Amino acid sequence: MRQKRAKTYRKLMHTYQLVFGFREPYQVLVDSDFISDLTKSKMDITAAIKRTVQGDIKPMITQCCIRQLYSRSQEAKQEIQIAKSFERRRCGHIDEAKSPLECMQSCINVNGKNKHRYVVATQNTELRDHLRSVPGVPLIYMKRSVVVLEPASRATMLEKHAKESSQMGVSKEEKQILSGKRPVSESEGEETGNEATENTEEQPKKKKRKGPKGPNPLSVRKKKSASHPAPPEDSPPVNIIGAVGQRKRHRRKRH
Template identity: 55%
Template sequence: MRQKRSKNYRKQMSAYTTAFGFRKPYQVLVDGDIVYDATKYKMNLSKSLESVVQSEIKPMITQCCIKSLYDRGDEAAEAVALAKTFERRRCNHLETPLTQAECLSSVVNVKGKNKHRYVVATQNQQVRRQFRSIPATPLIYINRSVIIMEPMSPITEQAKSKFETEKLLGGLNSTRSRH
């Protein structure tokens, strides 16, 4: 990975850790498309994701995303095998499986927040556009066999600066009694 990009990713993950409470190992929620593309490009997805977030990770995949890989048929056999090595995130859509986009949205978006602090790795541009409106959601995708982390969305930047000002002003204007 390029040094400048690496430094930016390190700063970004540090900001997510301090402002939004992300903890190591980071929970990386992947979709079927990124798993399929990683096998197509002959990438070691887990190692690549670890190098992007620059820490240990816990790769997770939903049941609907695995089903979408099965639906691709024999061409995705290698991707299915890779997906089976990841931790399963129960999404409770087994009776009526949703599309990958709907499933990821239902798992990550809890009342407009990324409550479970997932790093989302997806190839779907629509999903990434949707998650940019949710504060504190790091987004990762593959571009020509290179894994890229998107810069913080403006909504995430606002939430981060709001947290920082509250922390700063809360210390100055505290109503606690002084001894």
């Protein structure tokens, strides 16, 4: 198996583990057609499935599928020996044997769910079409002498997204705890809500006045202090240099 395909299959089975609770060894339910096709191709069924799911497996077969192999010609002796080496799955069809299609459907689809977390290995296209509508069913089949793991179906992806969104959701109490507030019960919430409505009825909200804002305080020129008042507008200009010179002359006369 190529490295890229093995990585894809490993990632897909990891998704089934996280979302639907699959665990190793995987329970692989095999039908009679899958056993016969792989036996004709001279492939080791257990090793081929292990390479496909990238993990340990527990191959299983139903009683109805074994009866289907017995009903064939004597050439199916090798296939019967391989089927007998697998673990027997009790399907409950003891009195009336059903076809492998009906038997596998009743074992896997339990109220629209893959209750027992089976990996299904089948060559029956009709069975694969039916099981695609059941979320969380990995499907394995042989295509051109290569055992293939089918990509996740639409029902599986929808179930995955639904579970992820439910896990990401946060309740109101959790939000209050994360924000540092005390969680409020329903009765307290109703009382506080009634008080708030009464207060809003008594005191109407003040509307904010819209208008031009003041200038930036950093760009405004500073006001002069009261200790140095500005000269009046009508007063003549003062010659500072001349006043200083007169003070010096008076001092010289005194000496």
